Amino acid sequence: MPTITYVRENVRVEVPEGDAVRYPALENDVPVYCGIYKFANCHGNGLCGTDRVAVSPSTNTSPLTFMEKFWLRKDLQKNPDIRLACQVKVYGDVTVQTQCK
Numbered sequence: 001m002p003t004i005t006y007v008r009e010n011v012r013v014e015v016p017e018g019d020a021v022r023y024p025a026l027e028n029d030v031p032v033y034c035g036i037y038k039f040a041n042c043h044g045n046g047l048c049g050t051d052r053v054a055v056s057p058s059t060n061t062s063p064l065t066f067m068e069k070f071w072l073r074k075d076l077q078k079n080p081d082i083r084l085a086c087q088v089k090v091y092g093d094v095t096v097q098t099q100c101k
Contacts, residue, residue, distance in 0.1 A: 002060065005095045006030045020044070021096055022051055022085035032085040034100040044086035046071075051085040053096050060092030 001014045004024055009031075013024040022044050025032045033041050037050040044051075049071030055061055058081060064072075065087045075082045085096075 002090045003093045004090060005093075006098060007095050008098050015090060017091055018089050020086055021053060021055060021083070021088050021090065021094075025053075025085060025096070025098070030098060031100040032098060042086075046084060046087050049084060052082055053085045053088075053098050054079060054081040055083045055088055055090075055094050055096050056081045057092075057094065060090060060094050062087075062089035062091070 002017055003012055003014050004021060005012050006025060011028050011030055013028055015024050022032055032051040032053060041050050042048040046065065046067035052072070052075065061083070068084050068087050071084060072082055
């Protein structure tokens, strides 16, 4: 089973292969939504683009989805590891840097 390490929060979670980053984060009190978006988000449907995280290595994740390409088009130029927590699936061990403090 792959392991997701949320670096800022120092949390490690084993997940089934193909699981998204968002759900294990929320289940373990790791914030993926900042500010008002804790309440005003699309609940993991990829429609709001507010659950941005940096995930590496990209070789252990799914390819960018259409919604990620749309929402992250400017951010990807600055950081190619940026993903939407609800869209990225893990297929091996990854580290995740959340954006919220």
